Amino acid sequence: ETGVTQTPRHLVMGMTNKKSLKCEQHLGHNAMYWYKQSAKKPLELMFVYSLEERVENNSVPSRFSPECPNSSHLFLHLHTLQPEDSALYLCASSQDPGNYNEQFFGPGTRLTVL
Amino acid sequence: GQNIDQPTEMTATEGAIVQINCTYQTSGFNGLFWYQQHAGEAPTFLSYNVLDGLEEKGRFSSFLSRSKGYSYLLLKELQMKDSASYLCAVVDSNYQLIWGAGTKLIIKP
Numbered sequence: 001e002t003g004v005t006q007t008p009r010h011l012v013m014g015m016t017n018k019k020s021l022k023c024e025q026h027l028g029h030n031a032m033y034w035y036k037q038s039a040k041k042p043l044e045l046m047f048v049y050s051l052e053e054r055v056e057n058n059s060v061p062s063r064f065s066p067e068c069p070n071s072s073h074l075f076l077h078l079h080t081l082q083p084e085d086s087a088l089y090l091c092a093s094s095q096d097p098g099n100y101n102e103q104f105f106g107p108g109t110r111l112t113v114l
Numbered sequence: 115g116q117n118i119d120q121p122t123e124m125t126a127t128e129g130a131i132v133q134i135n136c137t138y139q140t141s142g143f144n145g146l147f148w149y150q151q152h153a154g155e156a157p158t159f160l161s162y163n164v165l166d167g168l169e170e171k172g173r174f175s176s177f178l179s180r181s182k183g184y185s186y187l188l189l190k191e192l193q194m195k196d197s198a199s200y201l202c203a204v205v206d207s208n209y210q211l212i213w214g215a216g217t218k219l220i221i222k223p
Contacts, residue, residue, distance in 0.1 A: 100145050100209065102162065104156075
């Protein structure tokens with residue numbers, strides 16, 4: 001248990017569906033992250049939030065839309081996804097957004113797009 | 115471009131020692147992380163090296179040589195529960211975190 005929870009753990013959706021991934025951290029951290037993890041590939045950073053403000057957006061397609069209503073919660077809204085978006089989506093948090101800080105990861109949402 | 119290289123997969127025997135290497139070519143260096151990720155679980159922090167040398171933490175040790183762009187994770191007295199993927203990540207000069215693809219370690223009895 002890392003103090004970061006994610007729901008759902010598994011999600012299957014069609015290309016026309018709209019769904020949302022939820023992340024919650026119970027560590028009092030100021031920074032939260034969304035990563036995409038595909039088999040045998042490096043983690044891909046998607047979004048970074050610091051104190052609810054988006055500080056980084058790594059050229060992610062607009063079909064992924066993040067939302068950070070407060071410093072403990074982070075959402076990833078999904079719509080009109082493609083089969084190549086199937087992957088493990090990991091949420092993480094750290095005390096501060098500087099990348100020299102240890103990141104605490106959630107267990108991930110395994111997403112399958114049909 | 116920036117690159118982190120790790121072996122894709124390694125196999126070792128329970129009770130033995132294994133060394134997982136990581137080489138990097140990045141624009142600057144501000145530290146190197148090792149994370150462990152069991153199948154279907156969250157990556158968890160193992161170590162952070164910013165200075166050259168060996169840092170020991172129980173059965174796990176991490177080594178860094180900045181001049182060679184090289185690190186390794188040494189696991190001693192291997193246990194079955196050490197079967198996992200091990201991720202190397204480097205902080206570059208812009209404080210961006212560059213991740214390797216991970217090394218899947220298989221422990222056999």
